[in-house]
Amino acid sequence: MRARAFAAQLMLSAIVIGAAGSARATDFDWKKFQGKTVTFLANNNPISQALLTHKADFEKLTGITLKVDGYQEQQMRQRLVTVMNAHSDEIDVFMTLPSREGAQFGAAGWYADLTSMTRNEVAPEYDYAGLSQALLKAATYDGKLTSMPMNIEGPVLYYRTDIFKKCGVDEPKTVADVEAAAKKIKACDSSITPFVSRGLKPALPYTFSNLLHNMGGSYMEDGKSALCSPKDKAALETYSRLLRDYGPPGVVNYSFPQISALYRAGRAAMAFEASNELRTVMEGGERLKDTTLIPFPAGEAGQVPTAIGWGMAVSANSKQPNVAWYFVQWATSPAVQKLLAVQGIAPPRSAVANDPEYRKWIDEEPVRKEWQAALDVLAAKGSSEVGYPIVANPESREFIGQAVQDLILNQKPVDQACADADKALDALIAKK
Amino acid sequence: MPDAAATLTEDRQRLELTALSAPAVLFTVGMIAFPVIYTIWLSFQSFSSTGKPSFVGLANYAKLVSDNEFWHGLWVTVALYVLSLVLQLVFGIWLALVLSHARRLSSIVRSLFISPFMMPPVVAGMMWLVVLDPSLGAANYILTSLHLPPSDWLASPTWVIPTVALIDTWQWTPYVALIVLGGLQSLPPSVYEAAQIDGASPFKTFQRITLPLLLPTIVTATILRSVDLLRFFDIIYITTQGGPGNASNTLNIYGFRVGFEFFNIGYASALMLTLTAIVFGVVLAFNRLRGAVAW
Numbered sequence: 001m002r003a004r005a006f007a008a009q010l011m012l013s014a015i016v017i018g019a020a021g022s023a024r025a026t027d028f029d030w031k032k033f034q035g036k037t038v039t040f041l042a043n044n045n046p047i048s049q050a051l052l053t054h055k056a057d058f059e060k061l062t063g064i065t066l067k068v069d070g071y072q073e074q075q076m077r078q079r080l081v082t083v084m085n086a087h088s089d090e091i092d093v094f095m096t097l098p099s100r101e102g103a104q105f106g107a108a109g110w111y112a113d114l115t116s117m118t119r120n121e122v123a124p125e126y127d128y129a130g131l132s133q134a135l136l137k138a139a140t141y142d143g144k145l146t147s148m149p150m151n152i153e154g155p156v157l158y159y160r161t162d163i164f165k166k167c168g169v170d171e172p173k174t175v176a177d178v179e180a181a182a183k184k185i186k187a188c189d190s191s192i193t194p195f196v197s198r199g200l201k202p203a204l205p206y207t208f209s210n211l212l213h214n215m216g217g218s219y220m221e222d223g224k225s226a227l228c229s230p231k232d233k234a235a236l237e238t239y240s241r242l243l244r245d246y247g248p249p250g251v252v253n254y255s256f257p258q259i260s261a262l263y264r265a266g267r268a269a270m271a272f273e274a275s276n277e278l279r280t281v282m283e284g285g286e287r288l289k290d291t292t293l294i295p296f297p298a299g300e301a302g303q304v305p306t307a308i309g310w311g312m313a314v315s316a317n318s319k320q321p322n323v324a325w326y327f328v329q330w331a332t333s334p335a336v337q338k339l340l341a342v343q344g345i346a347p348p349r350s351a352v353a354n355d356p357e358y359r360k361w362i363d364e365e366p367v368r369k370e371w372q373a374a375l376d377v378l379a380a381k382g383s384s385e386v387g388y389p390i391v392a393n394p395e396s397r398e399f400i401g402q403a404v405q406d407l408i409l410n411q412k413p414v415d416q417a418c419a420d421a422d423k424a425l426d427a428l429i430a431k432k
Numbered sequence: 433m434p435d436a437a438a439t440l441t442e443d444r445q446r447l448e449l450t451a452l453s454a455p456a457v458l459f460t461v462g463m464i465a466f467p468v469i470y471t472i473w474l475s476f477q478s479f480s481s482t483g484k485p486s487f488v489g490l491a492n493y494a495k496l497v498s499d500n501e502f503w504h505g506l507w508v509t510v511a512l513y514v515l516s517l518v519l520q521l522v523f524g525i526w527l528a529l530v531l532s533h534a535r536r537l538s539s540i541v542r543s544l545f546i547s548p549f550m551m552p553p554v555v556a557g558m559m560w561l562v563v564l565d566p567s568l569g570a571a572n573y574i575l576t577s578l579h580l581p582p583s584d585w586l587a588s589p590t591w592v593i594p595t596v597a598l599i600d601t602w603q604w605t606p607y608v609a610l611i612v613l614g615g616l617q618s619l620p621p622s623v624y625e626a627a628q629i630d631g632a633s634p635f636k637t638f639q640r641i642t643l644p645l646l647l648p649t650i651v652t653a654t655i656l657r658s659v660d661l662l663r664f665f666d667i668i669y670i671t672t673q674g675g676p677g678n679a680s681n682t683l684n685i686y687g688f689r690v691g692f693e694f695f696n697i698g699y700a701s702a703l704m705l706t707l708t709a710i711v712f713g714v715v716l717a718f719n720r721l722r723g724a725v726a727w
Contacts, residue, residue, distance in 0.1 A: 249582065250567065250586065402677060
């Protein structure tokens with residue numbers, strides 16, 4: 001019923017928008033490109049799944065046919081690489097993760113510049129200014145706006161209140177508290193994994209970056225890799241120690257599916273994992289009443305959470321960028337993002353986050369309130385730096401992951417692990 | 433004169449047949465040749481896929497020599513290949529002998545024996561990933577129930593190669609068994625009758641008759657499995673993505689990551705062509721061996 005009400009509201013908004021548009025000199029008309037077809041290359045994740053449940057609304061509103069080409073994340077990138085290298089116009093809109101590939105795709109000229117579209121071809125109620133400025137900034141390269149934010153997400157700490165209570169542990173306020181809590185839980189109940197987070201090489205920079213920034217570290221100093229700086233080394237040691245001494249066996253192969261499964265099964269006391277795993281973690285309802293969720297506790301530099309988001313980009317090879325923009329605009333509009341929000345997709349707009357109906361949904365469960373509170377911190381303080389801020393960002397994550405795994409597996413002392421990583425990363429940075 | 437007319441008709445028929453089959457032949461050759469030629473061209477380029485290609489000659493191949501990850505990948509590929517192949521041949525021959533002797537085995541049991549290789553490798557990988565999960569998996573549950581120490585399986589740099597080899601052996605042993613079973617059924621019964629009359633023991637019969645006569649079949653199975661094993665990808669990608677660290681980073685996984693995750697298509701092409709050359713070399717060597725053991 002709620003979804004229908006939202007859909008009705010969306011249609012009403014569209015009518016209002018249409019009416020308002022018709023009264024203006026530079027009319028905005030949702031039906032301007034009626035009869036056209038837009039091809040959307042989608043990552044088959046919860047965001048696109050939620051969005052595409054409203055596909056018919058878009059087609060009805062605009063008269064544009066939406067053709068969806070959906071794949072899993074890695075396969076989607078392979079398809080994109082093939083299409084863009086062939087300079088093919090078969091994809092009009094694609095999903096992108098600016099924190100990972102933004103600089104790379106930006107340098108390759110794969111993104112159409114959306115700047116003028118957001119100024120000249122925009123519905124009155126689009127509320128461009130209401131989008132997370134941090135995410136818009138993260139999606140801007142060389143002054144070009146490359147994508148529009150679809151969601152906001154970042155790693156947060158899920159923890160079990162019942163286990164904390166049983167073991168006499170208070171909510172951790174600092175990074176040191178997390179380790180102390182893990183130690184106490186390990187002594188209190190050996191059947192529980194005290195702490196779990198990402199240990200898989202290419203996946204772990206997502207969570208590690210949060211800890212690194214909290215502890216005052218940074219990936220680069222004076223244009224060089226800085227993993228051997230004292231703060232970075234401390235972060236490498238802390239993260240790997242948490243996983244080695246308090247994590248599950250085999251943690252080096254852990255990414256979000258394993259972490260969520262372990263925590264949902266009641267086998268872990270703390271899980272440092274993505275905010276958008278909330279729905280998966282709460283599946284079955286077993287963790288609904290015994291879980292609290294907070295941004296990762298502060299380190300020496302306070303709380304600098306990782307905040308990223310998927311974006312929607314228009315292909316530079318599209319022959320109809322303006323038509324494609326209509327789809328992007330609809331998908332990232334306040335009305336649609338409100339629809340997605342109640343499906344568990346955290347909105348990249350504070351106005352949506354404060355919407356009464358969304359708040360009602362949030363208030364239904366205490367854990368949703370905590371989730372939103374954590375997202376508010378992410379939106380306010382977040383950094384989108386996951387891995388090195390260089391064109392070869394995806395490759396840089398490999399070397400960060402390797403250094404952490406070397407420590408988890410006790411294969412190298414920290415000085416050697418960070419020096420090896422720095423050497424490889426400096427070569428990568430030098431490549432430009 | 434009639435002969436000349438007949439020759440003319442034959443020539444015309446040949447021409448017609450050539451003309452009719454030419455499009456299909458050209459299409460097929462083009463479909464095979466184009467990707468290969470394109471990959472060779474790419475391997476001579478510095479091509480990051482997000483930039484413009486520039487000709488670098490043999491630089492990508494020269495880079496292979498000094499690339500530690502390449503040599504490590506080659507070592508992992510060979511280790512996994514040898515271990516998996518030996519296990520699959522030993523168990524495949526054993527399973528084929530069991531199936532050929534147990535004629536009363538129901539068709540359901542026979543189907544169950546050969547079912548793993550009908551499963552898509554991605555599904556097999558996902559299934560084993562769950563079974564071998566050190567915390568939640570059934571494998572460690574069984575081990576601890578038997579008071580045996582649990583293992584890290586795919587998460588251990590030491591055990592990851594044997595574990596992946598075991599998964600592949602589980603999946604492909606039935607395939608080897610089917611090939612060997614076909615070979616067993618084609619062996620002449622007269623030699624077995626002669627051996628029986630001479631009083632040869634079952635082991636001697638296997639050692640002196642079955643195994644030598646089966647060698648051409650075994651070499652065929654070896655060639656087929658070699659091609660797959662040297663290009664091993666799917667199960668590793670699903671279960672470890674080349675980890676932990678780079679302990680299971682085969683050449684194929686490495687090439688894929690260089691190409692599609694780091695977008696260095698030129699170097700990835702050089703890697704993949706080198707792997708292709710290795711596969712060709714191994715297949716040619718075994719082909720020669722097959723000629724030598726033919727009877």
